Amino acid sequence: ISPYHPALLSEEALLLSGLGHFDEALVSFQKLLQTDPENRDARNGSAICLQKLGRRNEARPIFDELVAQYPDFAYLQYNRGTLLNELYDYRGALDCFDRAIALQPDVAEMHNNRGHALRRLHHLPQALAAYDRALSLDPHDPRYHYNRALVLQEMGDPGTALAGLETALRRAPGNVDFLYASATALDAL
Numbered sequence: 237i238s239p240y241h242p243a244l245l246s247e248e249a250l251l252l253s254g255l256g257h258f259d260e261a262l263v264s265f266q267k268l269l270q271t272d273p274e275n276r277d278a279r280n281g282s283a284i285c286l287q288k289l290g291r292r293n294e295a296r297p298i299f300d301e302l303v304a305q306y307p308d309f310a311y312l313q314y315n316r317g318t319l320l321n322e323l324y325d326y327r328g329a330l331d332c333f334d335r336a337i338a339l340q341p342d343v344a345e346m347h348n349n350r351g352h353a354l355r356r357l358h359h360l361p362q363a364l365a366a367y368d369r370a371l372s373l374d375p376h377d378p379r380y381h382y383n384r385a386l387v388l389q390e391m392g393d394p395g396t397a398l399a400g401l402e403t404a405l406r407r408a409p410g411n412v413d414f415l416y417a418s419a420t421a422l423d424a425l
Contacts, residue, residue: 394424
């Protein structure tokens with residue numbers, strides 16, 4: 237099999253991306269797109285690599301095209317939402333997360349990122365509900381406990397926030413963000 241065979245290029249790109257080698261993965265995705273310009277997964281992979289490399293303005297039109305072409309593919313909606321969150325378009329991100337969740341309601345990370353957008357829009361009760369849903373789907377992820385605690389702190393409930401931060405720290409000891417938030421919650425008591 238040729239090293240430029242689409243299956244090998246796809247496998248190589250996914251492996252490199254999974255290892256965090258986004259420059260190299262992008263090159264592999266681009267080679268794959270030369271053989272199959274409409275390959276949805278390669279286009280999505282390219283956009284994710286561009287996003288990870290900080291080239292968000294190059295990633296956005298790719299995600300926009302993919303979502304327009306495949307509106308019922310939850311992970312494309314989700315990926316576009318994460319990009320819009322990074323571009324401070326929280327209303328656009330929320331719309332994408334809502335669409336993704338409507339298509340695939342049992343993915344904790346989608347609810348977690350929906351919570352981020354809602355928190356940035358200062359819709360704290362709805363953000364709390366989104367983090368609660370993420371925790372109901374995956375109670376072991378310390379980030380969900382941390383994010384929920386931040387909202388509780390912002391809502392004026394440092395005691396409950398501290399309990400969530402303690403859970404997050406038990407699951408990820410030494411996490412600097414979790415430690416700082418715990419100190420802040422203690423100061424507020």
